[in-house]
């Protein structure tokens with residue numbers, strides 16, 4: 470028994486401290502048996518973010534509160550559970566203590582579920598001037614930037630300046646890049662001409678730049694081909710085999726072309742964000758190496774799950790993809806394993822059940838790869854919508870998102886075209 474830390478009582482039960490209330494941390498904390506452990510969940514935000522729909526916040530389709538959910542509400546009524554909103558600054562393994570922005574906290578078992586952040590591959594200028602979309606604040610910043618650009622384009626007589634304001638370069642042809650490009654194309658076609666009748670919206674250019682030779686490289690060839698076709702039909706310029714080299718906030722230098730653009734969206738790379746102080750094996754993508762039980766290699770009481778972790782397994786020699794489904798399944802599995810551990814039952818290795826991958830490009834257009842076959846078009850789009858609605862945390866979010874989608878579909882409208890400036894606002898760069 471020790472002194473109380475963060476006003477959390479010390480019990481005669483082992484304490485599991487989880488860093489991160491994302492897909493992995495949330496499932497884990499939900500599954501831990503309160504009669505076996507005291508659980509402390511720490512996140513720098515007081516909400517869980519449904520990242521797959523962030524591009525819709527950035528493109529004025531949804532409000533942030535329909536894809537973010539208060540963590541305290543998720544765990545309402547859960548016994549021996551404590552949430553603390555704090556930044557974890559350092560792990561001190563020798564004293565089994567975390568240093569956080571609100572003070573230290575001891576753990577018996579530590580689970581790292583800190584996710585991933587943008588990787589700019591050492592390009593400092595790109596990092597400085599581009600707009601990433603890895604969290605809710607960045608999505609709102611991007612939305613502000615897009616709309617502010619049109620407000621500015623309306624007021625300038627300098628044609629080159631206007632071109633730069635109305636050109637959007639998205640780097641990365643994965644699901645995020647593809648979905649955002651499609652959403653911008655819909656804005657161009659359906660919304661902006663009505664909002665800006667004094668501006669020739671045909672001048673708006675959307676470019677998607679991808680280093681490899683196809684879009685959605687992690688999906689089937691069929692899905693890649695269809696996606697490229699859909700995007701081109703929607704007036705998106707697709708640049709394959711093209712690498713971004715530099716950006717000064719005005720010109721994007723790529724291996725093939727120079728774009729005059731004030732908005733470079735970075736959707737090209739992510740890397741794990743392990744907490745400082747952890748003396749672990751870090752592998753490709755800045756991920757913590759774990760065994761098949763999600764235990765950090767060569768540690769006794771430290772686990773890592775989700776995007777920040779890479780399992781050493783035969784099923785995925787290079788690690789599982791950084792996906793919400795992988796993170797959620799790892800969280801659920803680890804909860805079962807920790808509950809088993811407390812009862813001296815043998816833990817089971819993690820095995821990923823791949824239920825398929827999908828991406829949406831626009832109205833009635835999506836691609837779906839299931840383990841045994843692929844399909845695209847209207848049915849894929851309906852599938853995408855149904856799956857994403859069901860994955861949202863609660864009924865309220867599902868209803869709000871569904872109503873927004875139905876409204877947009879029937880009225881060719883998007884209801885949330887507000888320029889909301891945030892504390893990390895980058896939208897005012899001249």
Ligand SMILES: Cc1cc2nc3c(=O)[nH]c(=O)nc-3n(C[C@H](O)[C@H](O)[C@H](O)COP(=O)(O)OP(=O)(O)OC[C@H]3O[C@@H](n4cnc5c(N)ncnc54)[C@H](O)[C@@H]3O)c2cc1C
Nearest residue numbers: 489491492493512513520521557584775776791792793796
């Ligand atoms: C734009 C976008 C679109 C995506 N689309 C899809 C998709 O369609 N399908 C799919 O399967 N996956 C998608 N993904 C990937 C998916 O969101 C991730 O794989 C998933 O979020 C990983 O879950 P996680 O729990 O590991 O991390 P996260 O969900 O990122 O959660 C990490 C949590 O840790 C907290 N945290 C981090 N560091 C600290 C710290 N030091 N102190 C306190 N708290 C901390 C963060 O605030 C966050 O809440 C997308 C991701 C993005 C960014």
